[in-house]
Amino acid sequence: MRKQETRVLKFKYRPPVEFLLLLTDPGSSPRQAVPAPQKPARTLLPPGLSSLSPDNVKQELTVVGEPGALAELEALQRLLDVKSKELTVTLTVGASQATAQTLNNEPVRLSVVTGGKPYTLEATPHLNGDGSISFAVRIFAVEDLVIINWGAAKERSTTAADGSGITTFRRVKAGEALAFKWGAEAVSLSGSLLPV
Known part of the structure; x- marks a missing residue:
């Protein structure tokens, strides 16, 4: 031995x-x-x-x-054993905006009020090796949701709905935003890596 x-x-x-x-x-x-x-x-x-x-x-x-x-x-x-990357996640609904910082792969909840209506979602950003960001997104309070349009039909996403919301997984290129319609409102969700 x-x-x-x-x-x-x-x-x-x-x-x-x-x-x-x-x-x-x-x-x-x-x-x-x-x-x-x-x-x-x-x-x-x-x-x-x-x-x-x-x-x-x-x-x-x-x-x-x-x-x-x-x-x-x-x-x-x-x-x-290295510090996780920090990201900024921004939700824009109409003219209202909410921004939060989170660690890579950690969920963050964002809420804005536009036209007297609350819009709340939870986003978990994942920084990919090519610099793009994947988002696991959970949209809450969808009882008044008219349409969610995730973009071009050729893009693939997984979307599941239950009684409390909608969950989807989307990927966006660096510097771009995930854009969709939530009811009558134009919505965008973006993320960026914070400088070290």
């Missing part, structure tokens, strides 16, 4: 459980439970680790393994 060492990795931005999930199940949601390191077929964990104990309260990961594997894991931590 090779020499084993124990190290405690301290995290600043990302919870240790989420860090492990990124490595043990690439492409999965950070909100899921962490699988055992040897379980997934696709893993980015370096070979030579024998124990991983995350503590999200202390923001620490206690690791037991071979020195080379520990060094590789520390290098991965430096790459992945």
